[in-house]
Amino acid sequence: MHQKNSVLLLTTLAMASIAVTACSTTVPVQNEPVPLINQFQAVWNEVTTDPLDELPHVEVSFWKLFANGKNIILGDSKRTLEEHANILQPFEKLAHPNGICFKGVWNIDVDNKYSGYFKLNSEALIIVRASAAMSNTRRGELRSFGFAGKLFPTMNPMEVVQEHSANFFLIDDLGGTRAEHYTDVSLTNEPSASKTSEVFKSLLYVLKLARAFSLADENPGIRQVYEISQLGEINNEAAITPRWMKLEAQPGQTVDAIDFRDELLIAGNQKLMFAISVASEQTNDQKDWQTIGNITLDTSVVSASCDHRLHFHHPVWNSSLNH
Secondary structure, three states: OHHHHHHHHHHHHHOOOOOOOOOOOOOOOOOOOOOOOOEEEHHHHHHHHHEOOOOOOOOOOOHHHOOEEEEEHHHHHHHHOOOOOOEEOOOOOOOOOEEEEEEEEEEEEOOOOOHHHHOOEEEEEEEEEEOOOOOOOOOOEEEOEEEEEEEEEOOOOOOEOOOOOEEEEEEOOOEOOOOOOOHHHEEEOOOOOOOHHHHOOOHHHHHHHHHHHHHHHOOOOOOOHHHHHHOOOOHHHHOOOEEEEEEOOOHHHHHHOOOOHHHHHOOOOOOOOEEEEEEEEEOOEEEEEEEEEEEEEEEEEOOOOOOOEOOOOOOOOOOOEEE
C-alpha cells in the first residue's frame, strides 16, 4: 500500500471520534430535531437518564455505512461540522462505538499566551466521553483511545449559556497500541498513525470512512482547538489558539481492569484527573509542551445516551488561526 493511502486510512480515525450516525437494527434512528440545549445540567441529565448495568460491546460493520442506497457516513460527517446540538435523537457512533461519559471541571492555573478558556484562571464545567476506536475494548487487544470534551463557560450547572459549548477531540494513536491502561497514554489533537493489524483487518470499512471524512473536511488528520480559545471572546479573529493540545492522566490513578470502561469507572468520592498541555512550536520534532491546567472528573456513567445521543460538534478546518 502506498504511503499516501496509509496516511489517509489512519487519519480517518481522528475524525471518526465524532458522533456520526448510521442505520442500525438496535438503535432506532429518528429524524426529528432535538432542541439546542446549552445548559450543563440539562445535557448531563440526558446523558445519565438510561444507565446500563452491563458494558455494551458494539461491533463496527461496513454495512452500517449505507441505508437504502444512500451514503450515510458522508452525509453524517458533514452534519457534525454544522450541527451544534449537544443531544440528538438516537444514533450509532461508527468508529468509536463503545464509551464511558463523565462530568467534571476544566481549570487553567498557569499563565500562558492563549485566549478564551485557555487563559489563566479559566474554569468551566465539562462533559467528557472516553472511547475506543473500532470494536476492541479489552486489555491485550489493539486499542485506539479517544477523549472528546464539551466545555460549558460557567460554573453554575443550571445556567443557560448563550454560547455554544466548545468541543475538542484527542486520540492517542490512530492505529492503536497495546497499552495496558487508558491512563498510560498521551492523547493529542494530532495523534500518531501506527500501521497496525487492526487497521488492515478492517480495511474496507476504514477506506470508506477515510473517503467520507476527507470529502467532509479539509484536514481531518488534526482537530483544531479554536472553539476553546474563542470561548468567551468578543472578537474571534483576535483569538490566539495553540496548534496542539495534549492530555495525560495524573500519576497514581491506574486501575487494573480488563475493559477500559471498568478502569475509568469513578466510585464514591474518587476523582480522575488529567493534565492539560498545549504547544504551538516544536524543536527537532519535539513539541514545546507547556502544562497549563487540569481536568478533574468526579462522576462517570455508562449509558445508552452516552453512546447513542451525546453529540460533539466538530470545528471545521480554519487556516487563518493565530498561534
